[in-house]
């Protein structure tokens with residue numbers, strides 16, 4: 001509690017160092033690509049639920065929050081722009097399609113079209129904006145390796161989009177095997193390894209995958225940091241530090257979020273735990289690397 005009070009008082013004094021959260025959510029709708037449609041939620045209610053959570057983390061120094069909800073799972077670029085305007089926290093949205101959860105969130109056209117056709121849709125979103133808002137990264141997702149052909153196609157489409165736009169790919173990844181397979185696809189499409197982020201790397205318990213991916217220049221993201229998982233996350237970050245791989249490591253919470261379909265959006269997990277409880281347990285000199293330098297290098 002004393003740490004928390006100290007940090008909050010720093011924040012009040014304007015002393016909280018600038019930081020970026022690379023993987024969080026404001027809203028999700030797990031209805032599935034076939035059922036999702038506008039009007040399933042009250043955007044004002046989501047706005048008023050999320051706003052105080054964003055204001056709270058802004059006081060702790062958060063300057064940018066990357067909203068990782070893809071299309072067909074509740075991405076709402078207009079709502080995010082409104083929250084950005086109201087809170088002063090920069091909120092990034094994304095382009096791409098998410099294949100994890102056994103393709104439940106993949107719309108029919110994405111099953112039929114080629115990787116190049118999908119990429120041209122995502123490149124168009126980048127050029128013209130999503131309801132006027134430019135996506136700032138590519139979000140995709142795959143199941144466990146060996147990857148299904150549809151997963152491989154989504155990653156290839158993401159790589160083509162990245163080559164064309166310069167955007168970084170963040171990919172929800174089942175395990176280390178799936179990370180390695182994606183790495184091969186990305187490199188085969190002539191996209192540099194520094195433009196691929198292995199999301200949910202904490203789900204792979206074998207550190208040799210983390211080491212291998214980071215040594216090849218890919219980003220290894222340990223997100224989902226919260227009270228229950230903090231011990232394992234600490235171990236992961238310390239492992240990377242011991243191997244001199246902190247410069248390829250990202251951390252975040254995968255927190256939020258307003259659940260469409262639950263009364264009042266259900267239990268919205270705020271964004272402060274990482275600041276109040278996790279960062280104080282790390283070597284102080286790592287903070288800037290993990291919370292500022294690396295997010296900017298990885299995503300621009």
Ligand SMILES: [Zn+2]
Pocket residue numbers: 023024025068254
């Ligand atoms: Zn997430």
